[in-house]
Amino acid sequence: MPTDVERWKSETYGNEIREHLLEFAEQGWESIPEDERDAWFERFKWWGLYHQRAGQESYFMMRIGTPNGVLEPGQLHVVADIADEYARGPAENPEFGAAYCDWTTRQSIQLHWIRLEDVPEIFERLEANGLSTQQACGDSWRNVVGCPVAGKDRHEFVDALPVAMDLHETFKGNDDHTNLPRKWKVSVTGCREGCGQGDINDLAFEPAEKDGRRGFNVRVGGGLARNEPRLARDIDVFVEPDAVEAVAGGLSALFREYGDREDRYAARSKFLVDEWGADEVRRVLQAEFVDRELETAGEDLREEYTYNAGRVGSGTDDRPAGGHDDHPADGHGDRPAGGHNDHVGVHEQADGNYYVGVNVLVGRMGVEDVRELADLAAEYGSGEVRLTQRQNVLVTDVPESELDALLAEPLLEDYSPDPNPFMRGSIACTGTEFCSLSIVETKNRQVRYARWLAENVDLPADVSEFHVHLSGCTASCAQPQIADVSLRGMKTRKDGEPVEALDIGLGGGLGADPRFAEWVEQRVPADEVPGAIATLIDRFRERREDGEGFRAFIERTESEGDLETLIEPSETSYEDPYMHNTKTTWYPYADEDGMDASPAPARADGTPLAGDD
Amino acid sequence: MALSVRTLDDGAWVSVADERRTGASELWRVTGVCGCPIAEFVVEGVTDVAVDGRTVAAETYGRCITCGRSTTTGPIPVGRVLEGRYEPIDRNAVRRPVGASSTV
Ligand code: HEM
Numbered sequence: 239m240p241t242d243v244e245r246w247k248s249e250t251y252g253n254e255i256r257e258h259l260l261e262f263a264e265q266g267w268e269s270i271p272e273d274e275r276d277a278w279f280e281r282f283k284w285w286g287l288y289h290q291r292a293g294q295e296s297y298f299m300m301r302i303g304t305p306n307g308v309l310e311p312g313q314l315h316v317v318a319d320i321a322d323e324y325a326r327g328p329a330e331n332p333e334f335g336a337a338y339c340d341w342t343t344r345q346s347i348q349l350h351w352i353r354l355e356d357v358p359e360i361f362e363r364l365e366a367n368g369l370s371t372q373q374a375c376g377d378s379w380r381n382v383v384g385c386p387v388a389g390k391d392r393h394e395f396v397d398a399l400p401v402a403m404d405l406h407e408t409f410k411g412n413d414d415h416t417n418l419p420r421k422w423k424v425s426v427t428g429c430r431e432g433c434g435q436g437d438i439n440d441l442a443f444e445p446a447e448k449d450g451r452r453g454f455n456v457r458v459g460g461g462l463a464r465n466e467p468r469l470a471r472d473i474d475v476f477v478e479p480d481a482v483e484a485v486a487g488g489l490s491a492l493f494r495e496y497g498d499r500e501d502r503y504a505a506r507s508k509f510l511v512d513e514w515g516a517d518e519v520r521r522v523l524q525a526e527f528v529d530r531e532l533e534t535a536g537e538d539l540r541e542e543y544t545y546n547a548g549r550v551g552s553g554t555d556d557r558p559a560g561g562h563d564d565h566p567a568d569g570h571g572d573r574p575a576g577g578h579n580d581h582v583g584v585h586e587q588a589d590g591n592y593y594v595g596v597n598v599l600v601g602r603m604g605v606e607d608v609r610e611l612a613d614l615a616a617e618y619g620s621g622e623v624r625l626t627q628r629q630n631v632l633v634t635d636v637p638e639s640e641l642d643a644l645l646a647e648p649l650l651e652d653y654s655p656d657p658n659p660f661m662r663g664s665i666a667c668t669g670t671e672f673c674s675l676s677i678v679e680t681k682n683r684q685v686r687y688a689r690w691l692a693e694n695v696d697l698p699a700d701v702s703e704f705h706v707h708l709s710g711c712t713a714s715c716a717q718p719q720i721a722d723v724s725l726r727g728m729k730t731r732k733d734g735e736p737v738e739a740l741d742i743g744l745g746g747g748l749g750a751d752p753r754f755a756e757w758v759e760q761r762v763p764a765d766e767v768p769g770a771i772a773t774l775i776d777r778f779r780e781r782r783e784d785g786e787g788f789r790a791f792i793e794r795t796e797s798e799g800d801l802e803t804l805i806e807p808s809e810t811s812y813e814d815p816y817m818h819n820t821k822t823t824w825y826p827y828a829d830e831d832g833m834d835a836s837p838a839p840a841r842a843d844g845t846p847l848a849g850d851d
Numbered sequence: 852m853a854l855s856v857r858t859l860d861d862g863a864w865v866s867v868a869d870e871r872r873t874g875a876s877e878l879w880r881v882t883g884v885c886g887c888p889i890a891e892f893v894v895e896g897v898t899d900v901a902v903d904g905r906t907v908a909a910e911t912y913g914r915c916i917t918c919g920r921s922t923t924t925g926p927i928p929v930g931r932v933l934e935g936r937y938e939p940i941d942r943n944a945v946r947r948p949v950g951a952s953s954t955v
């Protein structure tokens with residue numbers, strides 16, 4: 239029997255949702271018939287609107303899809319203005335204030351507390367400036383991700399930006415690919431470092447060479463959610479840039495026709511690839527979905543990948559007279575010898591200008607800071623900014639002569655291009671603040687973790703990067719499985735009371751030899767996690783071999799059967815204000831946080847509607 | 852009149868008559884899902900929901916925080932339909948999966 243979601247989708251889905259959405263917005267929240275709410279909220283996702291969790295009824299999260307993370311000159315100002323005007327809820331966040339923007343792990347933007355009634359105006363302003371929420375959520379082509387410096391990277395192997403942009407143009411609003419069995423996440427990488435994180439996407443194009451021609455190898459069926467992480471599988475296909483669209487469309491159509499529509503838990507492409515195997519995916523693609531003869535895979539660059547690859551020592555500054563030089567003379571040809579593990583820091587572009595990657599702790603910025611950043615980008619660069627998959631922002635196109643002045647700006651003290659490793663390595667998902675699936679508070683907690691770790695824990699001097707990713711549940715939006723330390727929401731009892739807790743995993747990452755974290759300790763009370771990380775780092779320092787990186791250390795410790803000895807939860811000077819089951823509040827940081835105190839659902843002006851019982 | 856019951860937001864909720872009634876992150880006391888006499892079960896997601904007679908029961912996945920066992924479950928009662936209205940089960944009630952061998 240088809241699921242309700244499939245039934246709703248078969249009735250109305252895709253572009254046509256828009257006119258209904260705008261009509262409901264015109265008439266107000268209450269105009270959505272009560273017995274159609276589930277259906278409409280499901281459909282609204284396709285237009286980037288996701289109903290917030292219990293206690294926040296009538297408020298929406300809005301996602302804006304920025305392909306490849308690129309915000310063209312002027313667009314960041316528009317986003318800041320919209321957030322300032324429309325993303326203000328009935329209560330403030332103690333770390334970030336009343337209005338803020340989230341940069342996400344898929345190079346998109348999330349705003350919260352959006353009122354349905356404001357959507358027409360928001361859409362108008364977004365679209366007048368080349369931005370859109372189309373397909374930002376829902377069962378379709380999601381935001382296309384990629385190397386955030388595509389087209390600018392000095393060492394780029396093939397320019398992936400036109401390819402990513404073409405996929406975006408072709409498959410957004412495309413009726414043939416509107417209604418897929420489940421979300422479809424696509425990544426295009428053209429750099430030598432692997433920054434597109436293709437391995438964890440449904441469809442990945444990764445740089446490769448065949449008979450002297452540069453293009454991409456194709457992988458299918460990656461994803462992290464629900465305790466079933468999969469790396470995308472090599473289907474032995476090479477495509478030149480101009481053939482990417484045909485092959486991507488073929489694979490999307492294959493997923494549309496053969497993906498599971500009976501069971502949403504088995505619907506992601508990773509399960510189809512599990513069932514069929516990569517050979518069969520290739521065979522069916524060739525037989526039914528593409529006209530041209532598929533070429534076998536070319537030679538890839540995966541051995542060179544450095545992004546989130548757990549190597550020791552990579553640079554934050556490659557100015558001519560900068561700190562450490564990450565492209566020593568022995569780099570062969572156009573290859574970087576050091577390579578980036580992320581994009582924080584000052585880096586030279588192919589055109590001789592620079593990009594400055596600033597660290598945004600857990601990906602959230604208050605609107606005043608967003609506006610200031612947009613100003614700086616316009617003043618010192620071209621006005622363009624780009625979002626990374628580590629929730630950070632790059633100011634691009636800065637001439638060398640402007641660098642010092644930009645780096646001296648006060649805003650860059652808070653959003654540093656050379657941050658403490660724990661600040662730099664932190665990623666957190668949405669969590670109980672807004673998300674229905676969440677089990678624990680995430681962003682504000684990770685802010686506190688990072689600050690405490692930065693103050694109290696020193697990494698070995700040669701380790702400049704350390705990734706801690708916190709996800710509130712197994713959906714894995716913060717990509718915990720590919721971090722040095724993976725944190726995932728759970729609960730436990732402490733002193734008899736149920737409290738928020740985290741599972742701790744170790745040693746995940748991408749690169750030539752990608753590896754998902756090993757879950758080592760379960761249900762650690764959230765206030766004992768910083769202590770556990772502190773002892774972990776001590777033991778790493780004591781037991782590592784000369785120059786051994788953290789991931790290598792974890793692999794060796796695991797092979798010796800000693801992983802459990804690395805984690806020892808303990809209370810420290812760290813204090814956690816969010817131990818008390820934040821999901822049972824209407825908003826975890828409100829003075830009166832009980833469900834009974836919730837002002838939702840509310841009218842367009844924010845005044846509460848009477849509940850039905 | 853039949854009440855519509857379904858899962859919502861990819862397993863975050865049990866929706867009854869288009870209202871979110873119970874969902875992910877709740878802590879339930881359940882028998883027969885692990886070795887514990889009564890599991891303290893964190894619901895991580897709801898995979899299916901159905902009405903059986905008067906009982907609304909949800910299939911879930913989650914974990915017992917006493918013993919640590921992660922598991923998927925058969926239908927576990929979440930509420931009852933009384934005179935066409937939905938009554939959620941008391942949060943602290945001990946729940947027994949529907950179809951479990953012995954009766955309460
Ligand atoms: C209201 C908040 C959110 C909700 C309800 C939500 C929902 C979900 C769900 C249901 C999944 C599991 C997908 C599956 O089963 O296949 C998922 C996975 C994921 N989401 Fe979110 N999400 C939210 C926020 C975010 C944010 C802030 C990001 C950052 C961009 C994000 C990015 C991802 C990623 C990267 C994955 C996992 C990787 C994968 O399986 O492909 N989500 N999310």
Ligand code: SF4
Pocket residue numbers: 667668669670673674675676677709710711712713714715716
């Ligand atoms: S990982 Fe879970 S808690 Fe965090 S945003 Fe995603 S769905 Fe929500």
